[in-house]
Amino acid sequence: MRFPMPLQSAILIKRYKRFLADVTTPDGQILTLHCANTGAMTGCAEPGDTVWYSTSSNPKRKYAHSWELTETQAGDFICVNTLQANALVKEAIELGRIPELAGYSSLRGEVRYGEENSRIDFLLQHDDKPDCYVEVKSVTLLEQSRGYFPDAVTVRGQKHLRELQSMVEQGHRAVLLFAVLHSGIDQVSAARHIDPVYATLFEQVQKQGVEVVCYKAKLSPTEIILQEQISVIS
Incomplete structure (x- = not known):
């Protein structure tokens, strides 16, 4: 972008x-x-x-x-402009930079879903595949050479994890996508020291089948490109 x-x-x-x-x-x-x-x-x-x-x-x-x-x-x-995260992810999906989310014929944003009055960032669909619900979280907190999410207690983020788990239980794909928007971050973890409830839910939903992928952006004053996959560490 x-x-x-x-x-x-x-x-x-x-x-x-x-x-x-x-x-x-x-x-x-x-x-x-x-x-x-x-x-x-x-x-x-x-x-x-x-x-x-x-x-x-x-x-x-x-x-x-x-x-x-x-x-x-x-x-x-x-x-630091949080409005850019979804635009970057959408561009990356459409250009095939996120292989885990390739092969869908339809991409829609801000679709209502779930039992807790939520909106999913992206709903990917294809005739011969389960629907894929993608929740995007931007990561900018760097501490001791590691990125963390969230940077404050997030009741809303906890709700999103529950909603994703519910989609898996209904037979759909559910993906939590960390968009790393800090050039100094090379790996990401759930911030248990900031929001232990979120971190516990994060571990739980992964065991139940929610997928977690993490991509880092290349940043400059002329453009931002989400392109490099990095690790998520427990």
Whole structure:
């Protein structure tokens, strides 16, 4: 996925009110950016980090600039715009970069399913295959050379695991896809130290047949490509 225009850089002053961040541009101007990531963003938003942002031409937007990437002071790139994860996965599926999800004739997004009022990120279908339910989770938390999900307690994520297990029980395929959007992460684990309930469910649903795949993105201020498979470690 190429950005329509190359991103511009600035230095992060602070992130606040979840949706906003103040930055200093190379010419000394202070801008307020919109931040689409409402999560903890642990390690992704340290004052002094380089922020790469896009600019919208929509005159109705209150904040024209959007925070897309962080370049940490250690040199890692992180996609902090959580809206990009599903677009990257969709592109990768359609271009055949995820062999585990190849061979389907139909791909639909945000389909209602399950008993807990959920929406699946992608439903893959083909006449001679079981339906395949794909839940996408972006991974940006790096600790001690390993990536972790989630970066905060996630009741919603726990629900998604139960829904995936229910699909397997009904005879469908269910896939949890970790999209790693941090250049410093080379393996991923469930974050038991952050959300032990999620980690326990994660182990349980795998034993019941939920598949887990993990792909890492190549990140730059001009494009993001989800292409490299990496390991999920218990």
